[in-house]
Amino acid sequence: MSLISVVVPVKDEQDNIAALYQRVREALRTGPDWELVVVDDGSTDQTLAELRKIATVDPRVKVVSLRRNFGQAAAMQAGLDAAMGDLVATMDGDLQNDPDDIPLMIAKIEEGYDLVLGRRLKRKDALLIRKVPSLVANWLIRKVTGLPYKDFGCTLRVMKRELAENMRIYGEMHRFIPVLANNLGARITQIDVRHHPRTAGRSKYGIGRTGRVLLDLMTIRFLSRYITRPMHFMGGIGLLFLILAFVSVAVTCGMKIFNGVDMTGNPLLLLSALLFLAGMQFLATGLMGEIITRTYFESQDMRPYVIRESLNLERTPGDTRNIRAA
DSSP states (O other): OOEEEEEEEESSOTTTHHHHHHHHHHHTTTSSEEEEEEEEOSOSSSHHHHHHHHHHHOTTEEEEEOSSOOOHHHHHHHHHHHOOSSEEEEOOTTSOBOGGGHHHHHHHHTTTOSEEEEEESSOOSOIIIIIHHHHHHHHHHHHHHOOOOSOSOOOOEEEEHHHHHTOOOOTTGGGGHHHHHHHTTOOEEEEEEOBOOOOSSOOSOOGGGHHHHHHHHHHHHHHHHHTTOHHHHHHHHHHHHHHHHHHHHHHHHHHHHHHOOOSTTOHHHHHHHHHHHHHHHHHHHHHHHHHHHHHHHHHTTOOSOOOSOOSSOSSOTTOOTTOOOO
C-alpha cells in the first residue's frame, strides 16, 4: 500500500494535538507513506489553532474544520470523505488509542482482510460510567446483529479505501462500522490493541448517549435486513395483527353463540377493531416503504449490491457511463 490516511475526529483537544501528531509520526516512520486527517468538530478552545501550526510545518497533516459541533459520527464521515489513502485508519484524538498498533493492523489487512477492528485490552476508563455501559452495549449489539466481535466501540480500526468509500455514517453509527462493513460483504477480523488513560482534556462522551445507541441499533437492524424489502417487515407485522383480529372476532362470535355474551359489551370486539386498523396501517406503511425504496434506488441510480471485483467486463454492472451505441 502506498499511502495510509489516519482519520482523527477531535473536539476541544488542544492539549493533545501536538502529542497526537508526534505519536502518529513515530508509529508510521518506517511504514508506508501517510497523511493525518484531523477533523475539528466545532472546538471552542485552541484546537484549531494548534492544528494550523502543525499543518503549516508538515503538509502531510490535513485539517477539516466543521462550522459547528455535528457529533463524532459526522466528523468521522467528514474525515473518511477527505482521506486519500489506499488504507484508512481511524482513532480517537485523546491518545487513549495507541498509534503504534496501526502497523500491526496494516499487517492483518495484508493477509486479505478488508477491515481490522481493535479490541481494547485492560481498558483505562471509569468502571460505572464507561466500562459497564460499553459491556452491555457490546453484548446487545452481538445479540441483535449476530456478529461475534467483543468490542464495537473501539475507534482504532484500519480498512481498505473502497470499503470506506461505500460507508455512510451518521447518528451514533460510528459504533456500528463493523455492522455496516458486514452489510457490504467485507472480510473482518479483530485484534487486541493497547488502551491508555487520558492524560489531558476530558471525555466528551458519557452514559447519556446510551439511549441514542439503542435507537441506532434498531435502525441498523432494520437497514441490515429490510432496506430493500420494507414490506417484509411492516407487512409481516400487519398480517400478524390481521390474523389476531380475525381470531378475536371469532372468539367474540363464539362467546355470543355458545354463552350468550353480549357482543357490544365484549372488550374483545373493540380489540378486534384496533388490531384490524393497526394491521391495515402497517400494511400501508410497508407499501409506502416499498415505493420510497424504489424511488431511492432508481432516482439516484443506486444498486442494492456492492461489487468486490470483476473480470473481463467491458463495464461494471449498473454503470451507465460511456455506453457505446450498437
